[in-house]
Amino acid sequence: MDKSSYAGSPADKRLRRILDSNVGLCREDAIWALDYIRKKVADGAPAxxxxxQPRLMKNYQSFAEAAMSLLLSQRSGPMEAERLRKMLREALHGLIPD
Structure with a gap:
């Protein structure tokens, strides 16, 4: 995914960059994504x-796993980044276009 494919609002652009496997994932970006999800849920996002309900439960499970992973893991390599991206992608389901 090249930079020109990061269309939309600044938040959409940042989320797409965070979820892009070709871009490094830092802890601050993962925390930002979790906070974005938290705010959307608290605001009652129509999406x-x-x-x-089963999909909402999957979103919540992935959100919780990503948060716990950040709290407990001292590892930070490509495999861990992809695992975290997968959890974030699931947690963001419905909030950003596929």
Missing amino acids: MQGLP
Whole structure:
């Protein structure tokens, strides 16, 4: 994904960059993404209200796993970054276009 494909609002651009496997993932970006999700849920984002309960549970599970991973893991390599990206992608389901 090249930089020109980061279309949309500044938040959308940052989320797409965070989820891009070709770009390094830092702890601060992962924390920012989790905070973005937290704010959207707290604000009652319409995109989340239309999701069925099993999907919401999957979003929550992935959100919690990503948060715990950041708290507990001292590892920070490419495999860990991809695992964290996968969790963030699942947690963001419905909040950003595929």
